[in-house]
Amino acid sequence: MKIALAQINPTIGDLTGNSAKIKQYLNKALQAGVDLMICPELAVTGYPPKDLLYRKEFLREVNQVVERDILPCTGDIGLILGVPVEGDGEDDLYNSAIVMENGKIISLHDKTLLPNYDVFDEKRYFKPGLIRMPLHFRDLVLGVTICEDIWNDKDYWPRQKYAVDPVQELADRGIEIIINIAASPYHYGKQNLRMQIMQQLAKKYRLHIIYVNQVGGNDELIFDGCSMVVNKHGQVVRKAKSFAEDFLVFEIDDLREKESVSEKFFPAAGQTQLHEAGEENIASVHDALVLGIRDYIGKIGFNKALIGLSGGIDSAVTAALAVAALGKENVLGVAMPSRYSSAGSKSDAEKLAANLGIDFRIIPVESIFDVFLTVFNQGANPLMDLAEENIQARIRGSILMFLSNREDYFVLTTGNKSETAVGYCTLYGDMCGSLAVIGDVPKVMVYELARYINRQNEVIPETTIIKAPSAELRPDQLDQDSLPPYDILDEIIRLYVEEGKSSEEIAVLGYEPLLINNIIRKINAAEYKRQQAAPTLRVTSKAFGSGRRMPIVQRWHK
Template identity: 40%
Template sequence: MITDRFRLAVAQLNPTVGDVAGNAELVRKARQEAAGKGADLVLTSELVLSGYLPEDLVLKPAFVRRCMEATQKLAAETADGGPGLVIGTPWKGDSGEVHNAVLLLDQGEIRSIRYKYDLPNYSVFDEKRVFAAGPLPGPVDFRGVRIGLPICEDIWNDEVCECLEETGAELLLVPNGSPYWENRAEERLQVVVSRVVQTGLPLVYCNQLGGQDELVFDGGSFALQSDRTLAFQLPQFETALGLSDWKRDGDTWVCENGKVAKLPDLDEANWRACVMGLGDYVNKNGFPGVVLGLSGGIDSAICAAMAVDALGADKVHAIMLPYRYTSQESIKDAAECADALGIRYDTVPIAEPVEGFASALGKLFEGTKEDTTEENLQSRARGVILMAVSNKFGRMVMTTGNKSEMSVGYATLYGDMNGGFNPIKDLYKTQVYHLAAWRNANKPEGLLGPTGEVIPSNIITKVPTAELRENQTDQDSLPPYDVLDDILRCLVEEEMSVSDIEKRGHDRTLIHRIEHLLYIAEYKRRQAPPGVKITERNFGKDRRYPITNRFRDRS
């Protein structure tokens, strides 16, 4: 039977890795809603039943079996005469190998199974570790429509889509698990344009939503007509069920009525990514809220604002931990920030524990000069107190170090690095300042924080300092942040040589020093909590340098 029209629902959902029953229920509810709106077919994202990335969970036979059982149950439910379902799940094939699969469920049955052909093994992806690659796929038949089902990476090269077009596909429906980083939406669009030009077929791109450890999946599902015009656009950073009507026009399928959501600009997208990553990490892991040290500085202030936007003010607890070097200006700024955000704010002085440590170590340190050891005792005392509050009340400690500091080791192990998650781990200091000012002027819809100035302007404009000794500023130890951040971007994101960085106008001796600091801080970063990926190359899955490493670029 050949049909000339059908209604497609694109389900942009926020699954949780490992929660197979919960993810199946998300799909079930989306299908029910789509049925009520007259949909014929529901498209979901890559591995929606397992959640993405499932990593080594896929190596557990019990996990794969549970995903397959959930799929079979959903297939049986399609006997109700409602819409068919395109669903992503791990699947154990007849050969015994486990695949990243997409299945077409309809009329009470599993009608077709297709396996991912092109398994990514770069950046944050490591699919060849856990999945077997499938063969080049042909199209599937859905009620008279020949549909190609390439899976995510399958459209980033031309081989799979070329095969589908040559074997008679009329329309490409693509389940994706594509994580966010800056300007990622434009990058996806250009890939899809290339596939549409190559095949002459319309393409529907369904992307996952939500935070998963250090990754954020931003949704932003969309479709292109065969002439490369935008058929519809779903929002970023929101769950959505997008309905569109398709009709056959000769040999081509055309979308008649898709809605086009406005995508956020880069600042809003970065902010929303940090907020979503933090909120999902806290909520999916069952923490009742967060606690953080609010120092009066920019990093802790922006983290507090993100936490309120993600969780609500009632779930954020800020603690000022002053010592003799903490200025009255910092105490005032921290209190004003907490007041602007409407969060609980307590003060726990650290003089007693710091001096207790100093006393206990007095004989051992006799005859030595004070140095960063004593400074770090302050940071570690603060870390112990925050962890004690976390243990007592269950709220997760947030860490607040930015990418500039984490790059060069300007952080204290078991001190300010204590905690469970860091929303600004992949933001350079210059980005932190920029986004703080942006948030004071903007409050994106749907976030839980207040409007207006949530980070006191003095926090943004004053000279940054760790306040671990008299008259200390960050620039005592580091170059100006605009200089530092440019050098770090060259070293981390671009892997540029020292000679090429020098051509940008930077001092060669300074570049050598920053490169050295970057390498020797690797052991600290291995012990740092996860944080939201914002740049194309974050510390974590993206960048895997050895800790023991004597290489230095001195060419």
């Protein structure tokens, strides 16, 4: 029997477009002689649909699309499809997998475990499934699960989040294969974590696992795909592409024949050597950000991006990512030098634009800055205070937004996670824009991205990479004047924000208590800035955004 994994990139709420994509893959399955095709979690609506699920007319249209457009196209191919399904009660809604064949729904499986942590908010919308029964399809006995349902193994985690383990129940009922349809967003380390979980389950229960994940960017979340088939020995015998749509077909007999194969990922067609062994590295972060830019801008309806080029590493990396996502013909770089901009920064910005092959403009801010100094200093010399520093950033933000309005460009902000964490950024200035591309990338990782981008030839000027970082808003300014070295800063931010450690727990690791407390104070004080920032593409386990909901007005600092 042939099974196909349809790793698709849905757009949230585009019910017609998503159903057309599903039908396109059904046609591929028909041509390939497939018996069963499996789509990701909530494939019809895209994930996460959020409060669209509160709209009754939205749910009615979902039902219409399934019944009118998808169901009649199944023919003799079985289809497992993720869909929200209304229950008998007025507000009953389930995150479900519908099984179809020959134009009929033959089985329904509701998600049992509803995640309600980090970026997940499923208890807001769904009720948990209470019944877990095997699916008898042709000559197979399958256990259909949805995403979180496989993330509660008591032998893998130090503690279980839920009282129920759907995999355990289904295994006890005699299934042969676990099917998991998912919308599992990416963060650095997630690919290997998923693989380990599935290998553990496969070996523990002596069951094959078929895992189908969504791919694509939806708002701040990036879904990496990496659908896979794991045999009962924990060997990954098939793997779909990372960060791209894919259609993977295999024979059930393959699972039984590959018992002696080594435990490593099989390379998907077109993938680089860096991804073949399942090893995560900076290449994965790069590909995630490229996909995030492309889908965020494209799904909104833009096709051109605008970046302020300072000559520094952050704007250089952002510009290179934008070119990879959109093409050089759709990216504009704008340098906006002031009296404090160094000659090196100006030349680095120009060289970067030439290396990338993008359009480049120079719009000096000096004359506009002079007007502000004249008005507010009443002809006196510059005071070199914070107001004068920040107005330069705000002038630049206004220029970028002017170009955006007039020429239909989408402005990308260039601040990194280290700066955003401690508030080393200007509200309505360098924070100005529609998407924070590297806002979840720590500064040290920004340098890793730069080196990766330059892996074959110099795209980002070496002088940009080696010079000391500076905002260049006053004479001889350097980041290190206000911040500790970035390797230390990034690690304290990671421990506090991503791991949730207290200042005392961080101090035990050898960091100076006064420094720790200073950084934590800065993080807490900058919350009002972050909640006004552009949406940030998520690539770490705890980004500033929907997964970290801190009050702005609060007096508990620890």
